[in-house]
Amino acid sequence: MVGMRDVAKRVGVSVSTVSLVVNATGYVSDEMRERVEQAMRELDYIPNELARNLYRDRTGMVGVIVPTLRHPFFATLVSALQGRLSRRNLQTLLCATDDADTGEAEYVSRLRRHMMDGIIMAAHTEHPAEYWDSIRRPIVAFDRVLGDTIAAVRSDHEQGGQLIARQLLDTGSRHAVLVGGPRKQFDDRGDGATTFPTIRYFKTLEQQCDAAGIRHEYVESGAVSDVAGCARGVHALFDRIESDARGGGSTMPSVDAIVGSDVVASCAVREALSRGIRVPQDLQVIGYDGTYLADCAGMTLSVVRQDFDTLSERLADHIVDAIDHTGDCASAGDHAEDSHIAGEPAGHAVDIVPVSLRTGDTTRPVA
Amino acid sequence: MVGMRDVAKRVGVSVSTVSLVVNATGYVSDEMRERVEQAMRELDYIPNELARNLYRDRTGMVGVIVPTLRHPFFATLVSALQGRLSRRNLQTLLCATDDADTGEAEYVSRLRRHMMDGIIMAAHTEHPAEYWDSIRRPIVAFDRVLGDTIAAVRSDHEQGGQLIARQLLDTGSRHAVLVGGPRKQFDDRGDGATTFPTIRYFKTLEQQCDAAGIRHEYVESGAVSDVAGCARGVHALFDRIESDARGGGSTMPSVDAIVGSDVVASCAVREALSRGIRVPQDLQVIGYDGTYLADCAGMTLSVVRQDFDTLSERLADHIVDAIDHTGDCASAGDHAEDSHIAGEPAGHAVDIVPVSLRTGDTTRPVA
DNA sequence: CTGAAAGCGCTTACAG
DNA sequence: CTGAAAGCGCTTACAG
Numbered sequence: 001m002v003g004m005r006d007v008a009k010r011v012g013v014s015v016s017t018v019s020l021v022v023n024a025t026g027y028v029s030d031e032m033r034e035r036v037e038q039a040m041r042e043l044d045y046i047p048n049e050l051a052r053n054l055y056r057d058r059t060g061m062v063g064v065i066v067p068t069l070r071h072p073f074f075a076t077l078v079s080a081l082q083g084r085l086s087r088r089n090l091q092t093l094l095c096a097t098d099d100a101d102t103g104e105a106e107y108v109s110r111l112r113r114h115m116m117d118g119i120i121m122a123a124h125t126e127h128p129a130e131y132w133d134s135i136r137r138p139i140v141a142f143d144r145v146l147g148d149t150i151a152a153v154r155s156d157h158e159q160g161g162q163l164i165a166r167q168l169l170d171t172g173s174r175h176a177v178l179v180g181g182p183r184k185q186f187d188d189r190g191d192g193a194t195t196f197p198t199i200r201y202f203k204t205l206e207q208q209c210d211a212a213g214i215r216h217e218y219v220e221s222g223a224v225s226d227v228a229g230c231a232r233g234v235h236a237l238f239d240r241i242e243s244d245a246r247g248g249g250s251t252m253p254s255v256d257a258i259v260g261s262d263v264v265a266s267c268a269v270r271e272a273l274s275r276g277i278r279v280p281q282d283l284q285v286i287g288y289d290g291t292y293l294a295d296c297a298g299m300t301l302s303v304v305r306q307d308f309d310t311l312s313e314r315l316a317d318h319i320v321d322a323i324d325h326t327g328d329c330a331s332a333g334d335h336a337e338d339s340h341i342a343g344e345p346a347g348h349a350v351d352i353v354p355v356s357l358r359t360g361d362t363t364r365p366v367a
Numbered sequence: 368m369v370g371m372r373d374v375a376k377r378v379g380v381s382v383s384t385v386s387l388v389v390n391a392t393g394y395v396s397d398e399m400r401e402r403v404e405q406a407m408r409e410l411d412y413i414p415n416e417l418a419r420n421l422y423r424d425r426t427g428m429v430g431v432i433v434p435t436l437r438h439p440f441f442a443t444l445v446s447a448l449q450g451r452l453s454r455r456n457l458q459t460l461l462c463a464t465d466d467a468d469t470g471e472a473e474y475v476s477r478l479r480r481h482m483m484d485g486i487i488m489a490a491h492t493e494h495p496a497e498y499w500d501s502i503r504r505p506i507v508a509f510d511r512v513l514g515d516t517i518a519a520v521r522s523d524h525e526q527g528g529q530l531i532a533r534q535l536l537d538t539g540s541r542h543a544v545l546v547g548g549p550r551k552q553f554d555d556r557g558d559g560a561t562t563f564p565t566i567r568y569f570k571t572l573e574q575q576c577d578a579a580g581i582r583h584e585y586v587e588s589g590a591v592s593d594v595a596g597c598a599r600g601v602h603a604l605f606d607r608i609e610s611d612a613r614g615g616g617s618t619m620p621s622v623d624a625i626v627g628s629d630v631v632a633s634c635a636v637r638e639a640l641s642r643g644i645r646v647p648q649d650l651q652v653i654g655y656d657g658t659y660l661a662d663c664a665g666m667t668l669s670v671v672r673q674d675f676d677t678l679s680e681r682l683a684d685h686i687v688d689a690i691d692h693t694g695d696c697a698s699a700g701d702h703a704e705d706s707h708i709a710g711e712p713a714g715h716a717v718d719i720v721p722v723s724l725r726t727g728d729t730t731r732p733v734a
Numbered sequence: 735c736t737g738a739a740a741g742c743g744c745t746t747a748c749a750g
Numbered sequence: 751c752t753g754a755a756a757g758c759g760c761t762t763a764c765a766g
Contacts, residue, residue, distance in 0.1 A: 001424070003743055014753045019745060026746095027751055044501070049480045050421045051743035055758045057368070059417065060481075061460070069436065069446035070659050079436035083467035091477065093428070094461040100450035110458065113416045114427075134411070228662035267663050273640040274666060292437050295595035296634050299641060370759055381737045386761060393762095394735055418759035422742045 002043045010039045022047055053115070061091040062118040062319055063111035068098040068225035072262060072291035077122065077142070080312035088320060090117070097123045098225040112137060118319040121146060124196075138322030140315055143198050145350070151322065152350045153314045154197050160304045161204025163357040164286055167302070168214055168257055170366040173284055175215040177237065178202055179260035179268075182220055197350075201288065201304075205259065215254075227263055234260075234267040238275060253277070257284040262293040265301050269362055285362040300360035310353045318351065369410045377406045389414055420482070428458040429485040429686055430478035435465040435592035439629060439658035440673075444489065444509070447679035455687060457484070464490045465592040479504060485686040488513060491563075505689030507682055510565055512717070518689065519717045520681045521564050527671045528571025530724040531653055534669070535581055535624055537733040540651055542582040544604065545569055546627035546635075549587055564717075568655065568671075572626065582621075594630055601627075601634040605642060620644070624651045629660040632668050636729055652729040667727035677720045685718065 004022070008015045013032070020026045021036045028036075039045075053059045062085060066074045082092040093116060095107040104125055111119055118138035125132075129147025132139060141152040168176055185196045202218065209216040219237055222229035237258075245253040258268045265287030272279050279285055279299065287294050290305030359365075371389070375382045380403070387393045388403045395403075406412075420426045429452060433441045449459040460483060462474040471492055478486055485505035492499075496514025499506060508519040535543055552563045569585065576583040586604055589596035604625075612620040625635045632654030639646050646652055646666065654661055657672030726732075 001743090005743080015744080016746085016754080017752060020752085023745080029751060032751080046479050048421075048482060048743050050417060050426065050482050051758085052745075053758095054415075054417045054421055054743085054760090055745050057758075069442045069449070070439075072439070072442075075436045075439075075442040078461070079463060079466040082436070082461055082463055083469075086462075086467040086469045091481065092461045094445070094449055094459045095453075096446060096449055099446040100453040102450075102453045112413050114458065115415060115417050227659040231663040263663055270637060270640070270664060270666065273637070292594040296598040296630055297637060299637065368759090372759080382760080383738080383762085384736060387736085390761080396735060399735080415759050418742085419761075420742095421744090421759085422761050424742075 001048075002045050003048065004045070007036065007039045007043055007045050010043065011035050057115070058323075059115050059117055060089060061093050061114070061116050062120060063093045063095060063107070063114075063116040064120045065095045065097065065104060065107055065111075065123045067096065067123045069094075069096050070099060071224055071227060072293045073224075073289050074122070076289075076291045076308050077312070080308040081120065081315055084312045084316040085319075088316060090316075090320075095123075098223075108135065117323045120315055120319060138319055138326055140318040140322065142311075142315060144196060151318045153311060153318060154350060154352060155306045155311065155355050156352045157197055157199075157201035157355075158204045160288065160306075160355045161201035162208060163304055163355070164201070164259055164288075165205050165208030165212065165214075167286065167357060167359070167363060167366075168209070168284070169212045171280075171284060171364040172367070173214060173257040175254045176209060176257040176259055177217055177219055177241075177255050178205065179219045179221045179234065179237065179258065179264045181222075181224060183218060221260065221264060230261075230263050231267045234264055234271055238268075238271045242275065252282060256282065257286070259286045260288065262287040262289045262291050262301065262303060265303070265362070266293050266297045269297055269299055269301065279362050280364045284364060287362075290358065294358075294360070299362055302360040302363035303358050305356050305358055307353050307355065314351050314353060368415075369412050370415065371412070373410055374403065374406045374412050377410065378402050424482070425690075426482050426484055427456060428460050428481070428483050429487060430460045430462060430474070430481075430483040431487045432462045432464065432471065432474055432478075432490045434463065434490045436461075436463055437466060438591055438594060439660045440591075440656050441489070443656075443658045443675050444679070447675040448487065448682055451679045451683040452686075455683060457683075457687075462490075465590075475502065484690045487682055487686060505686055505693055507685040507689065509678075509682060511563060518685045520678060520685060521717060521719060522673045522678065522722050523719045524564055524566075524568035524722075525571045527655065527673075527722045528568035529575060530671055530722070531568070531626055531655075532572050532575030532579065532581075534653065534724060534726070534730060534733075535576070535651070536579045538647075538651060538731040539734070540581060540624040542621045543572075543576060543624040543626055544584055544586055544608075544622050545572065546586045546588045546601065546604065546625065546631045548589075548591060550585060588627065588631060597628075597630050598634045601631055601638055605635075605638045609642065619649060623649065624653070626653045627655065629654040629656045629658050629668065629670060632670070632729070633660050633664045636664055636666055636668065646729050647731045651731060654729075657725065661725075661727070666729055669727040669730040670725050672723050672725055674720050674722065681718050681720060 004015045004018045008018045017028065017032065018036055020028050021033045064078060064081060066078060069075050069078065085092050097104050104123055116137065120140050120142060122142035132146045132150055139150050141150055143154045145152060180202055185199050206216055221233035241253040241255050265285050268285045269279055272283050277283050287301045287303035290303040294301040294303045371382045371385045375385045384395065384399065385403055387395050388400045431445060431448060433445060436442050436445065452459050464471050471490055483504065487507050487509060488511065489509035499513045499517055506517050508517055510521045512519060547569055552566050573583055588600035608620045608622050632652045635652045636646055639650050644650050654668045654670035657670040661668040661670045
């Protein structure tokens with residue numbers, strides 16, 4: 001490996017001088033700079049960031065922990081996030097907990113040892129808030145609550161639930177099936193705050209349906225990383241719907257709306273089509289997320305769009321903030337006992353990004 | 368940051384001793400080890416890999432460059448790859464060229480500066496083989512030829528083409544439409560070798576169709592990262608097929624088979640269903656890739672499956688090999704001029720992984 | 735079995 | 751404007 005020393009030797013100067021021109025800091029005569037730069041080119045010199053980072057105690061990398069990449073939601077999120085981070089000259093170290101047999105704890109441990117500047121946490125965690133506090137590294141949570149000292153970013157799922165409820169109401173749906181993850185995620189974690197905000201749109205939707213007199217039921221569709229399982233779940237759901245209809249002596253199922261992730265919605269549309277159920281006349285389908293899947297479904301799905309660009313931008317903002325302030329707070333971090341003093345809501349509040357409803361071909365026009 | 372020195376101080380020993388127990392190398396008395404470990408626990412000591420890596424000249428990270436994550440193929444690949452690398456204690460640094468405004472060249476430059484142990488290249492490159500040689504870091508190419516000194520891994524696309532041709536022939540299809548990327552990718556790059564092997568399955572398929580007397584045509588569907596564009600392309604294709612049929616005075620289109628990526632196939636199935644074209648009776652659809660998309664299409668897609676697990680395993684194997692041999696070859700690398708001497712096909716040959724045909728509900732049974 | 739010393743490749747005050 | 755020196759946190763021979 002050719003190092004700074006080699007460049008210095010070639011030009012006949014000290015390494016300090018080479019360092020100065022590499023970093024474009026301090027004063028170097030134009031002629032000197034030119035000679036050094038040429039030597040670097042000739043030797044194909046690559047600055048070793050490792051050494052640099054060791055000195056600066058900064059790596060320019062952030063760890064991103066997601067459950068899986070085999071789901072369009074997280075693929076889209078990571079994609080947008082990596083782009084945003086790259087723009088700020090931050091590299092993305094990817095960790096997927098469900099796709100590898102490496103657990104969240106092991107990943108976090110590695111990320112700490114590798115001196116990541118920050119960690120963006122978007123996967124399920126079994127750790128208590130104390131654990132995350134003890135990491136002593138900038139952390140931003142996505143769609144999760146990791147404790148009230150840790151910044152978090154998420155979509156406005158309550159708004160999402162409302163948009164869907166409104167749509168169902170305005171288009172006259174009377175019986176909706178909501179398809180989502182394991183219902184136990186709905187439970188609070190004792191401390192009053194649910195750690196998994198995504199389910200909020202279901203809760204909101206259910207409340208609004210109750211208020212509007214729309215019948216609704218919830219069906220579990222398996223873990224998020226199991227797309228095929230989700231497809232099977234939707235298939236089974238349609239079997240049941242049709243058999244219910246026959247049992248009731250009716251030709252049409254009473255279910256007239258299905259709400260779920262893009263994946264669910266996508267499956268639902270196709271199930272309906274292949275069974276001769278007309279979309280949206282007989283059945284409305286509304287997706288949640290608004291990933292690319294919503295656009296390659298043959299029919300344009302009606303979806304609540306999460307704003308991936310803004311979400312990523314915010315995540316990047318927060319992590320950069322946290323990194324920049326990490327030096328100042330270093331001493332403050334020592335007396336962890338009395339940390340809950342004033343309250344810095346700026347960094348620790350949950351940053352909520354609006355969603356929007358895109359009406360496609362799978363919902364009826366509003367009367 | 369609490370360092371080794373702090374631990375040493377607390378126990379009252381030298382840093383060397385602490386280092387020994389951290390690395391579990393050399394001889395340390397059990398009592399000493401116990402005391403040191405306890406101190407590490409008490410202080411929540413985290414070894415700084417940066418320093419360690421600087422000394423060892425190894426980071427335990429590999430850079431993975433893909434065009435996009437917003438496509439199930441690359442999402443699935445990266446997912447499998449990250450898992451495999453993680454098992455070998457290698458971290459994955461993710462770079463997506465189409466999803467960020469960071470070009471391939473810039474990414475490679477960053478990866479070199481950050482001293483990645485290796486680079487896995489799965490994106491398009493405009494660089495000539497000489498460039499890749501000059502990187503002087505372990506590189507493995509995926510589905511691409513980066514020059515004959517660089518190891519490559521890919522699926523057996525010729526076999527894929529054959530499997531599809533066989534299927535079409537055995538089920539009596541007479542007119543197939545192949546939907547794929549820009550046709551100019553088919554062209555060789557002067558040096559005789561195509562740099563983009565994926566298209567080989569189309570070439571093989573076309574040859575076999577010609578031999579079997581199956582009519583075929585090729586339709587471009589836009590860039591790989593543009594899933595929505597792909598959906599529009601398929602839509603337009605169906606419009607044309609139907610209008611052709613009407614123009615010909617026929618009620619049924621002459622096209623009776625569509626072949627393309629999972630995304631294309633997925634769109635095609637839905638387009639067909641919503642237009643009343645029966646799948647597979649009137650139209651067979653065969654997907655290429657075999658990602659999760661093939662399983663959440665309502666109908667189980669018939670697909671040629673790329674073996675992502677094996678592909679990833681091989682990529683990991685090759686990069687680990689290259690990394691392990693990087694020390695030995697350091698000197699050998701100097702006389703790059705006379706590198707083409709004997710030929711080390713072991714490392715440089717293209718590693719070809721078999722594919723398989725899964726027949727689902729979108730093709731007819733073989734007579 | 736343990737400690738003092740040199741070094742990994744770079745940066746940054748501090749002298750000249 | 752440029753060089754000698756100390757240090758980032760760790761590892762590894764080499765003495766004791």
